[in-house]
Amino acid sequence: MNSFLEILVQIFSQPAILVALIALIGLLLQKKSGADVMKGTVKTFVGFLVLSAGAAVVVGALDPFGTMFSEVFGVQGVVPNNEAIVGPVLQEYGTVAALIFFFGMIINVIFARLTRFKYIYLSGHVALYQSAMIAVILMVAGFSSWQAVLWGSIAEAVITTVSPAVVQPFMRKVTGNDTVALGHTGGFGIALSGLVASVTGGDPEKSTEKLKVPKSLGFVRDSTVVVALSMGLIFVIVALVAGPSYVQTEISDGQNYLLWAVMSAGQFAAGVFIILAGVRVILAEIVPAFKGISEKLVPNAKPALDVPITFTFAPNAVMVGFFSSLVAGILGMAVMGVAGSAVIIPGIVAHFMTGGASGVIGNAVGGRRGAVLGSFANGLVITIVPLLLLPVLGEIGTANSTFGDSDYGVIGLFLGWLGMGGGQALIIVGIVVATLALFGASLLAGRRAKRLERRAAAEQESSEVAG
Numbered sequence: 001m002n003s004f005l006e007i008l009v010q011i012f013s014q015p016a017i018l019v020a021l022i023a024l025i026g027l028l029l030q031k032k033s034g035a036d037v038m039k040g041t042v043k044t045f046v047g048f049l050v051l052s053a054g055a056a057v058v059v060g061a062l063d064p065f066g067t068m069f070s071e072v073f074g075v076q077g078v079v080p081n082n083e084a085i086v087g088p089v090l091q092e093y094g095t096v097a098a099l100i101f102f103f104g105m106i107i108n109v110i111f112a113r114l115t116r117f118k119y120i121y122l123s124g125h126v127a128l129y130q131s132a133m134i135a136v137i138l139m140v141a142g143f144s145s146w147q148a149v150l151w152g153s154i155a156e157a158v159i160t161t162v163s164p165a166v167v168q169p170f171m172r173k174v175t176g177n178d179t180v181a182l183g184h185t186g187g188f189g190i191a192l193s194g195l196v197a198s199v200t201g202g203d204p205e206k207s208t209e210k211l212k213v214p215k216s217l218g219f220v221r222d223s224t225v226v227v228a229l230s231m232g233l234i235f236v237i238v239a240l241v242a243g244p245s246y247v248q249t250e251i252s253d254g255q256n257y258l259l260w261a262v263m264s265a266g267q268f269a270a271g272v273f274i275i276l277a278g279v280r281v282i283l284a285e286i287v288p289a290f291k292g293i294s295e296k297l298v299p300n301a302k303p304a305l306d307v308p309i310t311f312t313f314a315p316n317a318v319m320v321g322f323f324s325s326l327v328a329g330i331l332g333m334a335v336m337g338v339a340g341s342a343v344i345i346p347g348i349v350a351h352f353m354t355g356g357a358s359g360v361i362g363n364a365v366g367g368r369r370g371a372v373l374g375s376f377a378n379g380l381v382i383t384i385v386p387l388l389l390l391p392v393l394g395e396i397g398t399a400n401s402t403f404g405d406s407d408y409g410v411i412g413l414f415l416g417w418l419g420m421g422g423g424q425a426l427i428i429v430g431i432v433v434a435t436l437a438l439f440g441a442s443l444l445a446g447r448r449a450k451r452l453e454r455r456a457a458a459e460q461e462s463s464e465v466a467g
Contacts, residue, residue, distance in 0.1 A: 008102060016048035018124045019286060022293065022303065029292030040289050047281030051308055054274030059349055061268035064251045065235065066348040071250075072241045080347040080386040080404025082129045082185075093135040099149040101131035104156030111161045112298045115442035116449075119164035119304045120293070123183040126306070126405075130185055131156050133393075133403050133412050140394035141419035141427055151431050158434050159411040163187035164304040170194030173204075173364040174313050180286075183304025186354030189381040189406030190307075193321075193358035193374030194365050200373050202366025208316040208359070211368075227272050230319055232265035275308045276315070307357040314360045320368070321359015321375035325351040328379025336387065344386045346379075350404045354378055378406070385409030392416025 011017050023044040027037040090097060105127065112118050121127055134155055138148040164181040167190055172178055182190065239247050239261040252260035286303055293301045311318050329346030336343045355375045362374025386402045389412050393402070403412065418430045 006098070014124060016045050016052060019048050019122050019282070019303070019305075020045035022120070022122060023286055023289035025297075026289035026292030029296040030289075040285050043281055044285040044289065047278050047285060049278075050281060051275055051278030051306070054271045054276075054278055055308065057271030057274060058268055058352065059271075061264045061271060062348040062352065065238070065264065066345075068238055068242050068247065068251055069348065070345055071246060072238055078342055078344055078386060078390070078402050080344060080350060080382065080402050082126070082350075082404055085402050086129050086132050089132040089136055093132065093139055096139065096145050096148050096152070097128070097132040097135040100135055100152035100156055101128045103149065103153035104131060104160065107153055107157035108160045109298065111157055111438065112301055115161070115439060116445045117161050117165045117438070117442060118298055118301045119161060119168070119181045119183070120298065120301055121160035121164065121183045121304045123185075123304065123306045126183075126185045127156070127160060129403070130159065130408065130411065133408055134415065136393055137412060137415045137419065138427070140392070141415075141424055143424055143427075147424075151428060154435060155411060155415060155431050158431070158438055159407060160304075161438060163407050163410075164302075166191040167194070167361070168302075170361045170365060171310075174310060174360055179302065180309065181302045181304040182307065182310065182357070184307045184354070184357070185405035185407040186307060186350070186357065186378070186382070187407050188410050189354055189378040190357050190361055192381060192406070193370075193378045194361045195374075196377045197362035197366030197370025197374040200366060200369060202362075202369030202373070204363075204365060204367050204370070206367035206369070207314070208320050208363050208368050208371050209314050211316065224269055224273050226316060227319055228266055228269035230323075231268045232262055235261035235265045272311070272315075272318075276312050278308070280312060282309070307353050310357045310360040314363050314371075317359040317363035317371045318356035319359070320371045321355045321357070321362065321378075322352045323355075324372045324375040325355025325358060325379030325382070328376045329383045332380060332383030342387060342390060344383050344402075346383065347404045350382055351379060354382060354405060381406045381409070385413075388413055389416070392420065 020041050024037065024041040027040045032040070105121070105124075108121050112120050131152065134152045135148060138152050139145075143151065160183070163185075164183050164187060167182045167187050168178070170191060170193075171180070171182055173194075184190070236258060239257050242251075242257075244257040247257035247260060248254055251257075255263075282305070286305070326346055326348070329344075329351055333343055333346060355378055358375035358378035359371040362370035362372070364370075366374065382404055385406055385408060386404050389402055389409060392412060393416075414430060414434070415427055418426045422429075
């Protein structure tokens with residue numbers, strides 16, 4: 001049984017396999033030809049592997065930069081790195097986390113079928129990390145294993161259903177349609193960026209993608225060139241401050257420190273280029289394939305995909321968002337140092353991924369100003385959330401790393417503070433209330449949609465009569 005469960009978890013925690021299976025099911029439900037089914041399934045699978053390869057290249061460039069960054073600023077503290085914290089969590093609570101993850105995905109599909117929130121969460125890796133955090137919190141609160149699986153699965157399904165829903169109004173502005181959603185544990189922070197952009201008076205017409213530059217600098221219109229040059233400048237500056245001795249001894253394995261900085265910046269730009277290529281393939285295949293799911297299993301279902309899915313829509317905004325989010329993280333780190341609390345060192349990968357998506361969302365809603373201010377708000381959130389999470393994670397919270405994205409804070413602090421305030425009973429009540437609220441919100445959304453439909457019909461009838 002355990003080996004079978006382990007195989008299932010390995011399958012469903014791999015986004016490439018998960019999305020390929022979804023594409024396969026969708027194409028089969030549409031009764032496509034064998035050739036079309038094979039083509040769509042394989043291209044979706046390969047597209048996600050391309051995206052993952054690009055992400056790995058980006059992470060490979062950013063990880064040593066993060067180490068050098070800590071050395072330059074002279075701080076040692078807690079690093080919000082999901083991959084680092086999940087390792088010890090799965091060692092201690094692996095079975096419970098795996099079951100929460102597996103049943104949480106099933107309940108997410110049920111919620112999508114029964115409510116108006118038709119989002120099927122396909123970012124299996126971050127869903128697994130989130131399930132691991134929920135397992136820790138519930139076990140620390142004293143739940144037995146089966147109780148943690150039962151209530152944790154429901155909690156996981158609620159957050160994976162709600163998170164894409166709160167981002168979707170802004171995603172529609174980015175994509176121009178309602179066919180794809182964002183499924184990532186940074187969803188609430190990215191939605192906050194859209195909200196901030198909408199209230200700060202930015203003009204969507206003044207887009208980061210329309211920056212006016214002299215003809216002599218026309219090369220900066222190419223997003224790959226912009227990424228390479230901007231990151232090259234940052235890498236070189238930080239390497240200069242760190243000094244050749246430190247970089248060549250601790251980071252570059254003897255390679256000249258400036259050469260290493262230039263090559264790492266180029267590696268980062270190459271990774272972004274690969275990500276964008278993978279996203280284009282995925283969008284071209286998964287959206288048509290998902291039509292079968294919509295028609296047969298979950299009417300009007302939308303795939304909720306990882307943050308790089310936004311990057312192709314505004315590549316310049318990705319870099320603006322990254323830098324702005326990172327600045328917020330550095331300021332937050334400085335405040336924590338002065339205040340004498342635990343210091344959250346900016347997670348470079350988290351600021352790039354969620355900050356970049358926040359920049360795209362903010363740009364679509366409020367132009368350049370929205371991109372800067374929206375992603376800055378996201379940066380503050382993913383700096384404060386890891387600090388607040390530490391007390392609710394038990395012994396895991398004393399480690400040198402923690403969970404870093406905004407959704408971990410939403411569900412983690414919700415469950416953790418309930419546990420600290422009233423124990424298991426209050427956590428159960430909270431999960432039940434959250435589930436009922438989900439269905440209540442769906443009911444209200446349905447009524448609002450019907451009112452809008454009746455109003456539109458009445459207006460059309462009035463115009464026909466007037467004509």
